[in-house]
Amino acid sequence: MTKQVLPLIEKIPQTILGFLESSPSYWSSSLSKTTQAHACILKSGAQNDGYISAKLIASYSNYSCFDDANLILQSIPDPNVYSFSSLIYALTKSKLYSQSLGVFSRMFSRGLIPDTHVLPNLFKVCAELSAFRAGKQIHCVACALGLDGDGFVQGSLFHMYMRCGKMGDARKLFDRMPERDVVTCSALLCGYARKGCLEEVVRVLSEMESSGIEPNVVSWNGILSGFNRSGCHKEAVVMFQKMHHQGFLPDEVAVSSVLPSVGDSGRLDIGRQIHGYVIKQGLLKDKCVISAMIDMYGKSGYVHGIIKLFEQFELMETGVCNACITGLSRNGLVDKALEMFKLFKEQKMELNVVSWTSIIAGCAQNGKDIEALELFREMQVAGVKPNRVTIPSMLPACGNIAALVHGRSAHGFAVRVHLLDDVHVGSALIDMYSKCGRINMSQVVFDMMPTKNLVCWNSLMSGYSMHGKAKEVMSIFESLVRTRLKPDFISFTSLLSACSQVGLTDEGWKYFGMMTEEYGIKPRLEHYSCMVSLLGRAGKLQEAYDLVRKMPLEPDSCVWGALLNSCRLQNNVDLAEIAAEKLFDLEPENPGSYVLLSNIYAAKGMWEEVDSIRNKMESLGMKKNPGCSWIQVKNKVYTLLAGDKSLPQIDQITEKMDEISKEMRKSGHLPNLDFALQDVDEQEQEQSLWGHSEKLAVVFGLLNTPEGTPLQVIKNLRICGDCHTVIKFISGYAGREIFVRDTNRFHHFKDGVCSCGDYW
DNA sequence: GTAGGGTTAG
Known part of the structure; x- marks a missing residue:
């Protein structure tokens, strides 16, 4: 407080000063007291005092009156750190993270030095925004100011690096911490698990043991959910068993965390053991445990398990029903899923976005495209708003049947609710438009995406490839190579298939070689199919056949099918017969290869052979797939x-x-x-x-x-x-x-x- | 005024 202001403050009634000095919990008693105090301060002319204004800003911010707080802050000629930090604190608490960071940069650019009280708030902001670079910069500021030894600063920094997934930085901080408690250790364990680092997790556990820190439920469950989230299913299962071995009794949280991994790693045996354990411990009352059990049985293909659990659980619960719908659809029982869904509707069950999205996805993945679109409409009529998962679940249905009108309206919806920065939504749109014949729109969607992952690039390439635009596919590939992303086997499938569409033999061989030599991707069956098709259609049937015989993998029906189809184009009966024989062995049920061979005979006027094929088909009770x-x-x-x-x-x-x-x-x-x-x-x-x-x-x-x-x-x-x-x-x-x-x-x-x- | 755990939809 400066001397000139002092007499002014004296004009402010003691009650008001006392109010401002009191704790935030007291302020929350009434906003009108704050406005009263504000008026009084204005009357006394003390509004420019740093201390008084800071208190007032804090008080307004506490009621989320950020506009008032900001106005005050901007009107003071000489605000202090405390004026800024109180606003930053309140903004952070209200989850207005970007604004909070903005206030900090205003403060910093005025030459005001952050203290150990603002810094943790800022690191929390960076953690929430995953703003690693900003966080690192502020960390440097803290170091330069010598504030990085503070316990709170360290703790929040550690948390920030963890949330940004920067385990190296987090570990360095962890090592420098004078005292580590079980909470910090648990966080570190969870962080390593989320990165899928089993070794690190084990190391931290043993470090904890040697320093006498016992892992608690939260530590174990953090590990399980971390591995589960990072897709390290085996690791999650291993840690679950380890936890059990060490005499730790898994609770419902542990069980629900590990079950998705059990399902994904295909360990039905362990799943059933857990089922037994869950019954013994009386955990089968928990809705999450039940949903997770159903999900696990669904992933393991054990439909009986799903239905038994569902029937056993009398109380209808949305999550449990959703898991059931997904489990059935996943195993091809989409009709049963639809039937159940209808039942839920009739029983006026509360159906949420997940319920609708599950059934829509189930239909779209099982050839029930028209039903999927109908359900999508019905969901909106029911007043349930589609979200970032619903849209990519229904779009494949539009693509499958080229329902451009529906696809377009979903695109419009995505624009209105700002879903276009989502990579799943974007790549699904790219795919839908190209399947509906609008490859130009795919390009537009792609160009407008703020961030693109490999799936987006692959969708665009496969779209152009489907349209026979090989040049475009190659030039997109060249652009992809210039990004930080690495092409995968799917990228090469599109490339090779594009080359085969237009007969670019040299380019095909070039990319086929590049795949292994530059990217270390072993060619899969689909790549061989593309190459066979490329060579065969370009008239190099012998070369194609040589490739089939030399390939290190056992050629499947796609490879032989590609050869047979090339034979049809080249009217080569001899090779066609060889390929067809293989196909009859591999897929005795598929009428396609019989028809293809018969086409080749027919084209050459070999009607006797055509007849004999038709007889063979008849005797096998096989019919031509109707067009x-x-x-x-x-x-x-x-x-x-x-x-x-x-x-x-x-x-x-x-x-x-x-x-x-x-x-x-x-x-x-x-x-x-x-x-x-x-x-x-x-x-x-x-x-x-x-x-x-x-x-x-x-x-x-x-x-x-x-x-x-x-x-x-x-x-x-x-x-x-x-x-x-x-x-x-x-x-x-x-x-x-x-x-x-x-x-x-x-x-x-x-x-x-x-x-x-x-x-x- | 910093700091930890769950199910079901792509």
């Missing part, structure tokens, strides 16, 4: 089966097809009967070609959308050559852009040409 296509018209997805004569508009469709067929003949196009299967007369062959589902879908689209509207079709098999020719023609004749996605890639037809350049 099936989807098209979205006015927000509704229509499914069209090959040769389906019961379609509602079949007459109009046939009429339109005749018209197109005539026009094609006029311009000199003849139907390509190589793709017809049956050894029947030409007219019938031609008719069967016109029954292909992709043609039905395109014509259906032509009839039901306004002129000029682009059409979007998905097919469950590869597009046939005749359909390819016809759809090319339609795109020019009807003046439509047509996107067809088959199991392999995208075909974008426009003005009579296809984006694949007829190489596929």
Whole structure:
């Protein structure tokens, strides 16, 4: 207090001064007292005094009146450290971390030196924001000021480094601490576990033992949850057993922490032991324990366990029901999950975001895409707001059936609720747009993402690859290499598949070599499939076959399938027979390889062989997978089966097809009967070609959308050559852009040409 | 005025 102010303060009534001097808990009794005091101070003219203003700021901040506090702070000509720190303290307490840091930087830039009271607050802020760099800078300031020996400063710094995952810095501090209690040790244990460092955890435990510090429940449980969170499932299980061995009785927290790891490491045996233990200890009343048990059985594929536990637990609890839904869907029992979900709704159970997201994800992952979208709508009607997990769970459903309208509206939602900085949301959007034929939108989403992880890059590359845009895939790969991220086996799958789409043999070999030599990634079966396909389609069938024989892995059906498909393109019967034999062995149930071989025979007019294959299929009770296509018209997805004569508009469709067929003949196009299967007369062959589902879908689209509207079709098999020719023609004749996605890639037809350049 | 543990959704 300066001398000039002193007489002013004397003008302030003692009660007000006393109020300001009192503890924060007293202030909280009434905000009006603060405003009273403020008025009184203004009247007395003492508002510029550092001490008085600081007290006033603290008092306002205590009521979260940060605007008032800030105004006072800004109006004092000469604020002191205490004025600033009281605001920083209150902001931090109210979790307004960025603002807190901002006030500090204002204070620091005024040349005010932080003390041992503000510093811990600042480190807490940095910890909460994971602002490691800022934290480190403030640490340096603390060192320069000689304040880093203070116990509070050290403690908060330690915590900050832990929260930022900087175990090295944390450990250095830990070693310099004069006294370590079990709390600090537990924190360190948990930090190492979160990093997955089993050795360090064991070392700290033995250090604790030698200095006479007993680990407590919290220490053990911190270790378990740390390993679980870092995906070190085996380590978590090991530590659980160690804990048990040392005579520590795991409580419900320990059990719920370790069970997810037990499930993920596939140790059903241990899971069942824990089940027994849980019953003995009477822990099966805890809802978390029950959910975790159900989750564990779900991950272990033990459906009976899920249902038994669920039925045993009479009280309906949301978490338990959610775990049950996920467990069933995970094991393919999505119908059962849907049934249960319906039951929950009828019983007016409280369903939360997790419940809805679980069932939506379950549907989307089990081929129930339309149901997933319907549930997504229903969830919003029920007043449950989708979140950052719901969106990436429902988007694959949009991609699967090219429901662009739904995907777009989910994108709009994500924008409105600020989810676009989430990498899961971003990569799901990239994937959805590319599967809906809008690769440009994938690029836009990608470009706008503030931070990108490898999944985002991979999604974009796989999108371009699906669209046959090899150049783009390669240039994205080059950009990826320039970041700090390392490409993984998925990145290379997209690269190689892109090369194979367009026949870039040299580049393919280059990347195939680079994968092992520069990145130490061993080629997997999918990489070999891509290479076989690349070589085979480029006409180098022998080279492809050599690769299959030389590969260090046992070739699977994908590899042989790639070879067989190349044989079809190259009309090579001999090699086709070899590949087909392998496929019949590997996948006796799959009609695809029989059909492919029969196609190859048919294309060469070898009708006897075609017949014998058909007989073989018949004797095995096998049917050709029916061709099936989807098209979205006015927000509704229509499914069209090959040769389906019961379609509602079949007459109009046939009429339109005749018209197109005539026009094609006029311009000199003849139907390509190589793709017809049956050894029947030409007219019938031609008719069967016109029954292909992709043609039905395109014509259906032509009839039901306004002129000029682009059409979007998905097919469950590869597009046939005749359909390819016809759809090319339609795109020019009807003046439509047509996107067809088959199991392999995208075909974008426009003005009579296809984006694949007829190489596929 | 710093400091520790749980289930179910991608």
